[in-house]
Amino acid sequence: MPSTLTAPGTAPVAERPAHRDPNVLRWLAAYTSSMIGDSVYYIALSWAAVQTGSPSQAGVVMAVSALPRALLMLGGGVIADRLGPRRVVIGSDAVRCAAVLAVAGLLFLTTPGLWPLAALALVFGTVDAVFMPAVGALPARVTTRGQLARVQGMRGLGIRFASVVGAPLGGLAVAVGGAAAAFGLAGLLIAVSLPLLIAVRVRELPADDTPADDTPADDTPADDTPAARRGTAWRDLTGGLGYIRRHRVLAPLILAIALGDLGFVGPLNVGLTLLADERGWGASGMGWVLAGFGVGAGAVSLLLTVRGRLPRAGQVAGWAILAGSCAIGALAFVPGVAAAVGVALLIGLLAGLSGAMCGALLQTQTDAAYLGRVTAVSGLVSLGFAPLSMPLSAAAIGLWGTGPVFVASAAVCGLGGVIALSVPGLRRAELPK
Secondary structure (H helix, E strand, O other): OOOEEOOOOOOOEEOOOHHHOHHHHHHHHHHHHHHHHHHHHHHHHHHHHHHHOOHHHHHHHHHOOHHHHHHHHHHHHHHHHHHOHHHHHHHHHHHHHHHHHHHHHHHHHOOOOOHHHHHHHHHHHHHHHHHHHHHHHOHHHHOOHHHHHHHHHHHHHHHHHHHHHHHHHHHHHHHHHHHHHHHHHHHHHHHHHHHHHHHOOOOOOOOOOOOOOOOOOOOOOOOOOOHHHOOOHHHHHHHHHHHHHHOOOHHHHHHHHHHHHHHHHHHHHHHHHHHHHHHOOHHHHHHHHHHHHHHHHHHHHHHHHHHOOOOOHHHHHHHHHHHHHHHHHHHOOOOOHHHHHHHHHHHHHHHHHHHHHHHHHHHHHOOHHHHHHHHHHHHHHHHHHHHHHHHHHHHHHHHHOHHHHHHHHHHHHHHHHHHHHHOHHHHOOOOOO
16 A cells, blocks of 8 residues: 655645656666666776776776775765755766767777776766765655665666676677777767756755655756755765764664675675686686576565565664675585575575665665765775775685685675664664555
8 A cells, every 4th residue: 555645735645656656767767778878888998998908007997987986985975965966967977978978989080099098987987976976865856755665676676787788788889889889889878868867856855954745846857955055065074974973773784784795795706706716617607606696686676676665674684684694605615506506596685685675774764965975975885995805805715715715704794784683773774664
């Protein structure tokens, strides 16, 4: 039974499910198109870098975007909250589209070397620092609070679809027309998001920076949060960090996410590659294992999209992290590819479930006025700190082997589940009905 929203002086209005809301579907189409464009862009960048320079130079080009993304992410959250997430996402996609198309044109006309590729990677990393927090803050402005969990599932489906479609599409573009054609395709896909985002309606925040009525405005698209309401950017940043620190759910939730990601990223990236090589599974075997993980994670996103809500979200997240950590540790001891695919499917289900619950709690527990900054902190943990576990995992596997490192990583991941279950505020957290 749909929940209802009641505004002063009005009759209750039935809440429209997000998967039937044209406003949400426009946002989802824009997000998915942009993500497919991103996938094609990374294929084009890696191919062009390898073809133009040495392997080490190509590696530097691919890593250039990580530094500005990590350094500027917190500031990007402030910008998203000050200017409004919709405006920031539109501006970010416009800049990325222009930069990619410019490099595509340059490659069509000449062979400029590595410098435009490095510059493009730098632009993408800088823009991502504001784009990612804004993307995280936007759903709360386009749907009702009770639909945010379902939107989280829809977003997960969009990410899975983009990863499945984007990589082969980018490879096909490279095969047909080279890196220039692939960059051109990436720019066009990102460009598709712009008119869709412009058509998305968002609701404004009230003057006191607390969420207002949950219903998006019915008139022309609005921009969300005038900067004039706020003080300095530094005050916004410290205010956001203080808001997280004082929050009885968000503080332990972000710590649980950090530990879960630290224990998950290493084994499921570089660790899996080394495990497949050690066991003689080959690239195809590793591909099947990754496919199993993707199917499991996608199934959970579909479940959340259909159901819209799961009860006892805090407990579900904690137990899923704990069970997923056990599955990560077990992956290093499976006898063959078939068993590894089955374990990876289980990891995908549990990691997808815990990730969806954590993401939905992050969305629903945060006041909309702080969502950009909260998303920035969460993104910094996942994209800035967690990848540090990859070289550490590789070095540790070289010293002690896959088994001990996978078990140690599982223990770190499991600590996130312990925190989720031991902190009363997070353990009792629920998603809105």
